[in-house]
Amino acid sequence: MILFDIGANLTHESFNQDLTEVLLRAREAGIERLIVTGASLEGTVAALALAEQDDNLWSTAGVHPHHAETLTEGCLSQLAELAQQPKIVAIGETGLDYFRDFTPRAVQRDAFEAQLQLAADVGKPVFLHERDAAKDFITLLSQYRDQLSNVVVHCFTGDASALEAYLELDCHIGITGWICDERRGKHLHELVSRIPTGKLMIETDAPYLLPRTLKPKPKNRRCEPCHLLEVARVIAPLRGQTMQALAEETTATANRFFRL
Ligand SMILES: [Zn+2]
Known part of the structure; x- marks a missing residue:
């Protein structure tokens, strides 16, 4: 079984000590390809450096x-x-987060627009x-x-109408271990079956969102x-699929999406 983690924050300090082992464990679990998320300028530089050292890693560039x-x-x-580099396969992560509201909303909107233009x-x-900002x-x-x-739309956590709007806009949907959370991810159990084949990708958002199951x-x-394996284990039956079929489908989708 070959899996593709489309979002891992591997430049996070919690991986400073043992990244080699972390990547080895991922390989052994069948996670062959990973996209390292760039979430700031410095983070993007670090993510790109990581991706350039490893044939199975790529990165995004964004704030x-x-x-x-x-x-x-x-x-x-x-x-x-940075975005011109071949190992940068997407712009982001960018968007809007009105849940934490760490940054004034108008500033978030400007940064989002600038990166969409990029x-x-x-x-x-x-x-x-996107969080609470649909x-x-x-x-x-x-x-x-x-x-x-x-x-x-990575780490989708929204409701049915948001999902519908994203699919209408021809977006792909990333599902994380949020779906394994019985307190706040239950609604995703039904929604994940509504994502058409070819639009679903899976991710850990590591080191965040440890699957609660x-x-x-x-x-x-x-x-x-x-731990992407656990995310896949929870999603597969919800879509009436074997894990093998889910892995094949989502890996093929990610390869097409990132043009690998
Ligand atoms: Zn995110």
Whole structure:
């Protein structure tokens, strides 16, 4: 079984000590390909450096809504330069996060638009984050959708109407271990079966979102790419699929999405 983790924050400090072992465990679990998320300018530089050392890693280039205030003109032009690198396979993560609201919403919207424009300019896919901001997110994305190639709404946590709107906009949907959370991910159990074949991809968002169904739980509570297996184990029956079939489908979708 071959799996593809489309979102892992491998430059996070929690992986500083043992990244080699983490990647080895991922391989052994069948996670052959990974996209390292770039969530800031420095994070993107680090993610790209990582991807350049490993044939099975690629990265995104972007500034997360939490860091939207750092997206100055200078930062944007450096991102644009990084975006030309062959190992950068998507622009992002970018989008809107009105749940945490770490950054003023108007600043988030400007940074989101600037990165959608960048993706349109470089012709690469976009890796998007949306939390409790569906209305503004859909409005902005709709304005740029025609100029964009592939779009994934990563770590989808929204409701049925948001899912419908994203599919209508021809977006792909990324599902994480959120779906393994009996407190806040239950609604995804029904929604995941509504994502058409060829639109679903899976991810860990490591080191965040350790699947709550995982047994035994690692002592450090850190999520790592090998836990993608648990995400797949939970999703497969909800879509009436074997894990093998789900793995084949989502890996093929990710390869097409990122043009690998
Ligand atoms: Zn995210």
